[in-house]
Amino acid sequence: MIYEKCRDILLQEFELVQTAVAVQEKIRLAVTERQWTTFEDNLSAMNGIESKLEDLEIERDHLFSVFKTLIHQQSFTDNLDAKGRFYELVSILPENQRNDLTSIYRSLKLESIKLRMANDDLMSYLLGIKAVLKDFFDLAFPERAGKMYTKAGTHFSDDMRSMVLNRSF
DSSP, X not given: OHHHHHHHHHHHHHHHHHHHHHHHHHHHHHHHTTOHHHHXXXXXXXXXXXXXXXXXXXXXXXXXXXXXXXXXXXXXXXXXXXXXXXXXXXXXXXXXXXXXXXXXXXXXXXXXXXXXXXXXXXXXXXXHHHHHHHHHHHHHOGGGTTOEEOTTSOEEOOTTTTOOOOOOO
16 A cells, blocks of 8 residues: 555656656746746746645655554654655565665656756856846946846845844844
């Protein structure tokens, strides 16, 4: 039962991450082609995928807790991360089930790495564009240099915008 449930959760996560990789590519294309409606639609789709993945993560954590309770094994440690708990769980299973789950888990990790790389590529692209535009506007409009404006067109001071002040010592 634990094996089937864990396998089902991992397969669902794998499918969602594969879908997220495809949506990430659509987001990249929408940005490069300046199709902002498509961008927003894909961003909404990505948020939905994120929500489903969070639900599956909660379900998987619950499964690990149930597994710990079922086996009443003292060596099942509480301070392991999700990866450690996963490998602790599969170490108890028969070899064929262990191989199946670890294969799915590795595939899930590879897809996650692909997604992270696609996201990093998009962020690098956007940061490059932002730097080029900033440099262009600094050269073209030196009087504007470093000034920020709100949507209403008024000057926006970003001094200490991110500062947090702790008044208790």
